[in-house]
Amino acid sequence: MTDFSVENVIIGAGVVGLALGYHLSEKNKEILILEKENDFGKITSSRNSGVIHAGLYYPKNSLKRKLCVLGNKLVYEYCKKNHIPHINTKKLIVASSNDQIEIIENLKKQAEINEVEGVKNISQNEVKKIEPLIYCEEALLVPSSGIVDPIVYMRSLVGKIENTGNMIAYKSNIKKINYDGNNFNLLIQNTDNKEETIIKCKTLINSAGLFASDIANKIEELKKEFIPKTFFGKGNYFNINKDLGIRHLIYPVPNEFSLGLHLTPELDNSVKFGPDFEWVDNSNDYTVNINKKEIFINEIKKYLPDLDTSSLSPSYAGIRPIIEKNDQSKRDFNIQTVDIHSIPHLVNLFGIDSPGLTSSLALAKHIESLLS
Numbered sequence: 001m002t003d004f005s006v007e008n009v010i011i012g013a014g015v016v017g018l019a020l021g022y023h024l025s026e027k028n029k030e031i032l033i034l035e036k037e038n039d040f041g042k043i044t045s046s047r048n049s050g051v052i053h054a055g056l057y058y059p060k061n062s063l064k065r066k067l068c069v070l071g072n073k074l075v076y077e078y079c080k081k082n083h084i085p086h087i088n089t090k091k092l093i094v095a096s097s098n099d100q101i102e103i104i105e106n107l108k109k110q111a112e113i114n115e116v117e118g119v120k121n122i123s124q125n126e127v128k129k130i131e132p133l134i135y136c137e138e139a140l141l142v143p144s145s146g147i148v149d150p151i152v153y154m155r156s157l158v159g160k161i162e163n164t165g166n167m168i169a170y171k172s173n174i175k176k177i178n179y180d181g182n183n184f185n186l187l188i189q190n191t192d193n194k195e196e197t198i199i200k201c202k203t204l205i206n207s208a209g210l211f212a213s214d215i216a217n218k219i220e221e222l223k224k225e226f227i228p229k230t231f232f233g234k235g236n237y238f239n240i241n242k243d244l245g246i247r248h249l250i251y252p253v254p255n256e257f258s259l260g261l262h263l264t265p266e267l268d269n270s271v272k273f274g275p276d277f278e279w280v281d282n283s284n285d286y287t288v289n290i291n292k293k294e295i296f297i298n299e300i301k302k303y304l305p306d307l308d309t310s311s312l313s314p315s316y317a318g319i320r321p322i323i324e325k326n327d328q329s330k331r332d333f334n335i336q337t338v339d340i341h342s343i344p345h346l347v348n349l350f351g352i353d354s355p356g357l358t359s360s361l362a363l364a365k366h367i368e369s370l371l372s
């Protein structure tokens with residue numbers, strides 16, 4: 001069994017672990033990212049909408065609001081500087097009936113409170129001019145929303161991490177963690193040859209997404225009262241593989257569970273619809289049930305009434321890690337440090353669901369500030 005030491009270990013090469021790895025690497029920190037899959041970003045970070053959110057939906061004092069608004073700017077800056085495919089498409093949130101107008105009015109007020117700039121009402125006629133296929137009574141235009149290619153973005157982060165001499169160790173499954181008062185000792189098993197390695201580190205960041213609670217449960221010294229249960233909220237997508245001429249993100253008003261079954265234009269101008277929301281027990285089942293097609297059609301037709309749905313096909317699914325099951329308004333990123341669990345140099349990231357992609361670089365800065 002080999003045995004070696006490194007200053008900082010990040011568990012998870014999803015977009016958040018990679019953004020943090022990049023940020024710390026830029027500060028000349030020695031880091032190792034441990035990832036159980038054979039490549040980066042294979043779980044939630046490549047199974048999302050790829051939307052750069054503006055930050056208007058979340059309560060003012062939430063981490064989601066703070067990190068999304070900052071993250072939005074940071075992701076655009078990073079993409080421009082590093083030639084990552086992205087488009088500032090802007091977003092229309094559409095009231096498809098008169099009783100939804102009050103909801104978009106409230107969203108506009110929330111946008112002002114949240115310091116999301118430039119959000120404005122636009123009339124049915126104005127919507128018709130910019131998106132002739134979209135039906136609504138009224139809409140909100142959100143100028144800072146957009147889309148990004150999450151895979152190219154993550155590949156760029158990986159390149160920058162590796163250029164500094166830091167590493168990502170793939171096929172590394174965490175079996176056991178203990179804290180000896182100074183260091184964390186991690187027992188790692190290679191998922192191919194089952195070889196075991198012990199890695200010692202000063203600082204440990206648990207960025208394991210859907211499995212962050214499982215990882216936390218492996219830390220022998222961490223009291224169970226600090227480990228929330230992670231629930232799984234599956235989101236399915238359907239797509240149409242042709243250019244409908246729609247260039248804005250089109251969102252219905254949000255519902256009790258999610259932002260609603262929205263339309264996202266892809267970078268190649270095809271369109272996808274979703275995600276919907278369903279609680280699941282299995283965190284590995286990404287099949288999209290074809291029987292959902294009728295439900296999708298009913299929802300899409302509310303804002304896109306003339307859509308030819310014959311080519312609407314099941315596409316992919318992603319799973320949200322959710323730690324607050326009942327009250328969506330309380331669903332925030334949950335970042336636990338020594339102040340909460342009393343173990344120095346340990347950061348646990350729980351409930352990093354949407355807008356985790358948008359917030360990734362802001363989360364990285366925030367975590368670094370917590371560590372120092």
Ligand SMILES: Cc1cc2nc3c(=O)[nH]c(=O)nc-3n(C[C@H](O)[C@H](O)[C@H](O)COP(=O)(O)OP(=O)(O)OC[C@H]3O[C@@H](n4cnc5c(N)ncnc54)[C@H](O)[C@@H]3O)c2cc1C
Nearest residue numbers: 012014015016036045048049051209235318355356357358
């Ligand atoms: C349907 C859906 C739509 C979304 N849409 C958007 C959007 O449009 N915009 C937006 O901003 N956000 C969106 N999100 C949220 C965003 O995708 C996530 O917040 C983000 O990807 C979380 O990244 P992560 O690095 O925390 O987690 P992950 O991507 O899950 O990465 C965690 C990594 O940890 C690894 N890991 C787990 N267990 C172990 C172990 N035992 N040992 C080693 N490694 C381990 C996993 O293999 C994985 O690679 C969406 C999410 C979903 C599900």
